[in-house]
Amino acid sequence: MNIDSYKKMFLNSIISFSVSSFSFLLVPFSDFRGTNFQKISAYIVSILFWAGFIIGLFVTVRLGRIRKKNFNENRKFPGVIYFFRNKISIKCDIAMIISFILLIIFQKILGAYHIISIVFLSFTIFTVYMHSVFNGNNYLYMTKKGVKK
Numbered sequence: 001m002n003i004d005s006y007k008k009m010f011l012n013s014i015i016s017f018s019v020s021s022f023s024f025l026l027v028p029f030s031d032f033r034g035t036n037f038q039k040i041s042a043y044i045v046s047i048l049f050w051a052g053f054i055i056g057l058f059v060t061v062r063l064g065r066i067r068k069k070n071f072n073e074n075r076k077f078p079g080v081i082y083f084f085r086n087k088i089s090i091k092c093d094i095a096m097i098i099s100f101i102l103l104i105i106f107q108k109i110l111g112a113y114h115i116i117s118i119v120f121l122s123f124t125i126f127t128v129y130m131h132s133v134f135n136g137n138n139y140l141y142m143t144k145k146g147v148k149k
Contacts, residue, residue, distance in 0.1 A: 001066055003142065006063065006066060006141075006142060007142060009059055009062065009063055009066075010059075010063060010133075010138060010139070010142055012055075012059050013055075013056045013059040013060050013063065013133065014056075014130070014133060016051075016052045016053075016055040016056035016059060017052060017053070017056040017126070017129035017130070017133065018052070018126060018129075019048055019051070019052035020048065020049050020050075020051075020052025020053040020056060020125070020129070021052070021122050021123075021125035021126035021129055022122050022126065023044075023045050023048035023049040023052065023122075024045070024049070024118055024121050024122040024125065025118065025119065025122050026041055026044060026045045026048075027045060027113070027118050028113070028115055028118060029041045030042035030044075030045050056129070060133070060136075060138065063138040064137065064138060067137060067138055067141040070141070071141045071144070078132065078136060078137075079131070079132045079133060079134070079135035079136025079137065079138075079139070080128075080131065080132040080135070080136075081135075082135040082136075083131075083135065084135075085134075085135045085140070086134065086135075086139075086140075086143070088134050088139075089131065089134040089135045089139075092127060092130040092131050092134050092135075093131055093135075095127045095130075096124070096127035096128055096130070096131045099120055099123045099124040099127050100124050100127075102120050103117065103120040103121055103123075103124045106120050107120075
């Protein structure tokens, strides 16, 4: 597999994780005990979250297998363990820490189901995903100098 195909798969994992995290933005319109629209919305939230998460993980595992065939340097731990490994991960890690703090503050002040709390929940989940992706070995492989492209 060439590096361009690898990058496209990497982008697909980011898109899948984005769908998963931002599915929470539909929560205010969802209720399993509400109207038909609210019930359908509740199922859509569940489907989008799990489908995005599972597809993102599947693509990430697939990328890992491709990377292991072509790249000998591996870290022992997954990207979720590492912090501040490169320029983009520094931005993601800082955003993750700030969004987590703001999420806690807004949930304490406004409650867990306030729209601002839900927005910060979605953003926090997104930044956790991006923290893991951009600190991970797959990103290291994709951006590594000297890797056959």
